[in-house]
Amino acid sequence: MMKDLDLRHLDDPNPPEFGTDTLTRVKKQGAEHRRRRRATGSLFVALVAVLASAIPLTNSFTGPASLTVAAQNEGVADARYVLVVHTSTERELDSSESLIVLRVDGGMTVQVLVVPRDLRARDLTTGATSKLGVIANSGDWQALRTAIDAELGIEVDSVVAVDDGTLVDWVDAVNGIEVALPAAARDVVTGFAIDRGGCHRLDGESAVALMYSRHLETRGATGWQSTKPVGDLGRANRQVPLLGAMLEASVLDADDRDGSSPYATLLTDNVVTVPEPDQGHAPLPDALAAVRDVVGTVLPVDEVTSGSGEVGLNPSSDADQTVARFISGRGGDQAERSAVSPCPTG
């Protein structure tokens, strides 16, 4: 027989009475909670860093075999990997706008790896080399999982597909996210526009417009200038702090709701793959609900041009180390974390 856990010996032998005075104080305090909740909403802030550093241009990616060994050596069998595919149904006609892998191990920190959607991978169902975004757009989630496993050595457990409308609703549900920008910024394609630098609370539409921005411009002394790197890579760089802000806003909101993280709900409600048999992982909602912190990084890539002139991305020479750190739960260093920070007060 299982022996139950009896904790009665820890009780207060003379517990206090809770009378009318306490009730009055409680109701006053509760009314203040209600007022504050309406007034402030979520408080977490993200600093969107516009990264100008060039990506190394050599390519000696050693492939998934070394990554698998690294993962085994780290003893990380408990981790599960959730691929979040953010799709746009409005701006670019059913286009996958981002591919983000979450490493969830039931702990308080979730690791994030942003995979540029222009990363070239072999589509094992057709044998052709395709961009991951193209495979994602086909809606063949199994092919996408297989391609990511083959290319990066990450065995995705669940795929979550979230369209931009859902993201907009979600950001609005947590009362927006706060973002610090170095200057006025815009993207004429997605419609993102902020007229001055500093901290801004973005509603759902604006947050998604920034998250999907491929050609963000900032206003300098000589007028509007493109931020570097442009395109998919620039967007991927911005998605780490943005996702961090979203998760943090969700955590605060979850605390306010006493446990039910809307982001965890968003993810678990939009799982599009058939659940795998339980392999000893914590249930996904439980694992996500435990998250209180996020660290992230972008897969390092090199730009390549195919014989037909198509531009794509290959994993760069240090991609294998980045993925190995991610798999072992050590992805995201201090420099990357500093990209997500509160706005200065005052």
Added chain:
Amino acid sequence: MAASTDFDERFPVLAPIAYRVAYRLLGQREDAENVTQETLARAYSHWSRISRYDEAWVTRVATNLSLGHLRKERPTRSDRAPVADTDVEVTTRVDVADALKRLPRRQRQVIVLRFLADMSERDTAVALGCSAGSVKRHVHRGLHALRGALGVEVPAGRTYELPLDSHLEERC
């Protein structure tokens, strides 16, 4: 207002529950009273939404607040003498708190309701919207996880069959 009246009626039931949970974890009357007041204030501010499962909600929030309090206060707690606690009791409180923090959320909820709030399996199942079987499974897993920390005896090799719709059950 009806919601307010309901809260007033339930207050004498809910406050002792919150206090018992907090005291079992904190072992300090003043801290437990503060957690109780904060828990009930939150309950009041969310009352229309949580009144249907108020006991489970209050238990969970009191637990979370107590664990949060321990996280913040632990470095200075040695300065304060626990009230009438033996060494064993102090150790047990610390072990329970540490062990709870490591449990997955659903297991923690079930363990807290069953053993901190002393709710029956059936009441725990009702409070969480689970089947009794699901509660048993989470209790088993939770106690198994706590075994090392608390010396809870769990039969070796015992397993539970997952139901066919396991991915739905797991939400519970």
